[in-house]
Amino acid sequence: MLKVAVLVSGGGTNLQAVLDAIDAGRITNAGVCGVISNNKNAYALKRAEDHGIPAQCISPKDYETREEFNEKFLEAVDALTPDLIVLAGFLVVIPAKMIERYRNRIINIHPSLIPSFCGTGFYGLKVHEAALARGVKVTGATVHFVDEGTDTGPIILQKAVEVEADDTPEKLQRRVMEQAEWKILPQAIDLIANNRITVEGNQVKISR
Template sequence: MLRVGVLVSGGGTNLQAIIDQVESGQLTGVSLEVVISNNPGAKALERAKKHHIPALCVSPKSYATRDEFNQALLDELEKYQLDLIVLAGFLVVIPEIMVKRYPNQIINIHPSLIPSFCGNGYYGLKVHEAALARGVKVTGATVHYVDAGTDTGPIILQKAVEVKEGDTPEILQRRVMEEAEWKLLPAAIQLIADQKKAAE
């Protein structure tokens, strides 16, 4: 069984896509152990509780320094003996201590086809605003491993999404979620679960 922890900052639609696939039996060999948010008001925490998944907040505001917050987040994750950490809209820079502790065990979903529109400053609607400003005809989403850089780790899966005439950043964001993100993230977790099973 692949023990998974999910880190979220907001609404948790990607988390919901994972929960739905686990509960429907489409995503197998996976156990959702914990959901952690940096934001006490994140709707994602409610989603987790509704499905009886431990949900907690580790907020940077509760700590005097960033290092203390980073250590607290790592300490919390350690309690759950996780095989995989999934960043599902987690708007916190992953600290180096976490990347070192979980090499090739942290994955992120990014709402573009990396290497386009990624790196520092590209998150949320900003990615879609940049894609529309550039006039691209195709965008999409990428699931990748997290390393010490921003959106620089090895790519696991990508899916293209058409940009349509008249798209606003909000409309494009929604289409990328529905057509790419909500499918890619569970698929990537399944790949990793299958690899773990094959190695056992």
């Protein structure tokens, strides 16, 4: 059974998609062992508690230095003894020490087709604003492993979503969530839980 720790900053819609997929049997051989947020007001914490999952807030605001926060944050993650860490809208830079310790065991969901509209500064609505400003006809979402760069780790899954003529950033964001993010994040977790993923360099191989 794959133990999954989920890190969140906001509403937790991707967390909910994962929990629903586990309940529905679309994710097998995996369970969420804990949820950590950097925001004490994150609705994701309530989603976790409602599901009987241990949830806690560890915020950089509560520590005098980033180094102290990083240390306490890593301690909290280690205490969960996760096999996989899922960043589900987590807006905190992951400490390098944690990336090294959990190499190819941290995944992130990003609301674009990487390498488009990704990297430093591209998060939340900003991604969809940029896509609309560029006039792309197709956008989507990407699940990737986390490395030391920003959105540069090996790509696991991608799903395209068409841009519509009357889209606003908010409308596009919602459709990317519904049609892509909430589908491929659970799918990626299921693949990992069932040993169907191998990483070779910057390439992800999926076995049948």
